[in-house]
Amino acid sequence: MPKNYINKNFWRSKTVLITGINGFIGGNLAKYLLSLGAKVSGISNSEVKNRYLVYENISNKIQLSKVDLKCFKDVSKYVSKNKIDICIHLAAQVDVNVAKKDPFETFESNIRGTYNLLEALRKKGTVKSIIIASSDKAYGEYPLSKLPYKEDYDLKPLYPYDVSKACGDMIAKSFSSNLFKLPIIITRFANIYGPGQLNFTALIPDCILSINKYRKFIPRGDGSNKRDFLYVKDVCYLYTCLSYNLYKNKNYTGEVFNAGTTHGYTVDEIIRELCKQTSNVKLYDEIKKKYKNKKLSGEIKHQFMNYKKLNKYFGWKPTYSIEDGLNETIAWYKKFLKKHSYKEFLK
Numbered sequence: 001m002p003k004n005y006i007n008k009n010f011w012r013s014k015t016v017l018i019t020g021i022n023g024f025i026g027g028n029l030a031k032y033l034l035s036l037g038a039k040v041s042g043i044s045n046s047e048v049k050n051r052y053l054v055y056e057n058i059s060n061k062i063q064l065s066k067v068d069l070k071c072f073k074d075v076s077k078y079v080s081k082n083k084i085d086i087c088i089h090l091a092a093q094v095d096v097n098v099a100k101k102d103p104f105e106t107f108e109s110n111i112r113g114t115y116n117l118l119e120a121l122r123k124k125g126t127v128k129s130i131i132i133a134s135s136d137k138a139y140g141e142y143p144l145s146k147l148p149y150k151e152d153y154d155l156k157p158l159y160p161y162d163v164s165k166a167c168g169d170m171i172a173k174s175f176s177s178n179l180f181k182l183p184i185i186i187t188r189f190a191n192i193y194g195p196g197q198l199n200f201t202a203l204i205p206d207c208i209l210s211i212n213k214y215r216k217f218i219p220r221g222d223g224s225n226k227r228d229f230l231y232v233k234d235v236c237y238l239y240t241c242l243s244y245n246l247y248k249n250k251n252y253t254g255e256v257f258n259a260g261t262t263h264g265y266t267v268d269e270i271i272r273e274l275c276k277q278t279s280n281v282k283l284y285d286e287i288k289k290k291y292k293n294k295k296l297s298g299e300i301k302h303q304f305m306n307y308k309k310l311n312k313y314f315g316w317k318p319t320y321s322i323e324d325g326l327n328e329t330i331a332w333y334k335k336f337l338k339k340h341s342y343k344e345f346l347k
């Protein structure tokens with residue numbers, strides 16, 4: 001199927017608002033959309049963590065505003081004053097450990113933040129394409145025999161981050177209903193990894209730190225839980241594809257799309273691959289010893305996704321294998337950590 005969304009004539013005349021632009025996915029997406037000629041603006045509640053944008057030389061090419069989505073007055077003012085053709089809503093409190101310790105901020109940002117934004121966009125009334133980043137976590141726990149998840153599965157999350165994403169997801173569904181008809185697509189993607197992920201509590205960046213001898217890796221579980229991993233470049237193509245298609249065709253309003261690679265990798269397999277690619281057998285043996293008696297609590301045991309619906313609608317499929325994605329990721333961190341200390345990014 002032709003990649004009609006990689007259309008510079010289309011993107012050159014569009015202003016895209018990315019919420020959470022100085023986060024991991026937001027930064028990568030901003031870079032990709034700029035390369036297609038789009039005008040990119042972004043909001044975030046934090047000014048300090050925009051080092052990825054600076055590092056990649058794109059911070060001066062985007063219009064970045066400090067807006068906390070928890071404050072309706074500020075969101076509303078920003079949305080009404082600025083040109084927005086397409087909005088990709090990524091901003092969220094995403095740290096699962098923070099959510100476990102202090103659920104309040106997670107609920108505030110991820111639930112209130114979502115309805116504040118959607119209400120402001122509803123009042124503006126001119127935005128033609130809105131993508132809401134939900135997550136595979138919104139489904140909650142399903143037995144291994146029911147995986148990969150299907151888009152019509154009930155959302156039955158239990159843990160705070162998972163609940164916050166499911167609430168945002170359902171709120172988005174309501175704004176897309178025939179009552180309000182806001183042009184919205186909801187995405188439920190698997191774990192995402194790649195350059196610019198500066199949340200060093202996430203598995204891959206955390207493990208890369210220990211490979212580079214910055215700190216010791218402490219596994220959260222016994223390595224047996226399964227996760228699916230999408231490379232961030234594939235995710236950027238996908239957001240571009242979805243926002244383009246919704247802009248062109250309102251019939252996609254209210255659709256939900258899962259994305260993953262169809263493979264559930266155990267945490268142990270990911271660690272082993274990272275150690276293998278960096279010729280670090282000794283470290284892998286050390287980490288394996290630490291799995292003993294570790295129990296993962298407050299997190300879903302197994303998750304993986306497929307891309308059947310996406311492929312049927314748009315011909316999309318991931319282009320990176322886990323080996324290639326990890327290879328690029330390791331190389332990026334190696335360079336980045338020569339310029340920046342990971343400690344700058346710890347909360």
Ligand SMILES: NC(=O)c1ccc[n+]([C@@H]2O[C@H](COP(=O)([O-])OP(=O)(O)OC[C@H]3O[C@@H](n4cnc5c(N)ncnc54)[C@H](O)[C@@H]3O)[C@@H](O)[C@H]2O)c1
Binds near residue numbers: 090193
């Ligand atoms: N990274 C993954 O593996 C993954 C997988 C599936 C879905 N998602 C979803 O994708 C989105 C982006 O994830 P990410 O990994 O880039 O996260 P990130 O933490 O790197 O970026 C999130 C951004 O949101 C901003 N933000 C948080 N609260 C805010 C608020 N109240 N007001 C304004 N800005 C606020 C943060 O400052 C940050 O810039 C999230 O919605 C997440 O749930 C991520």
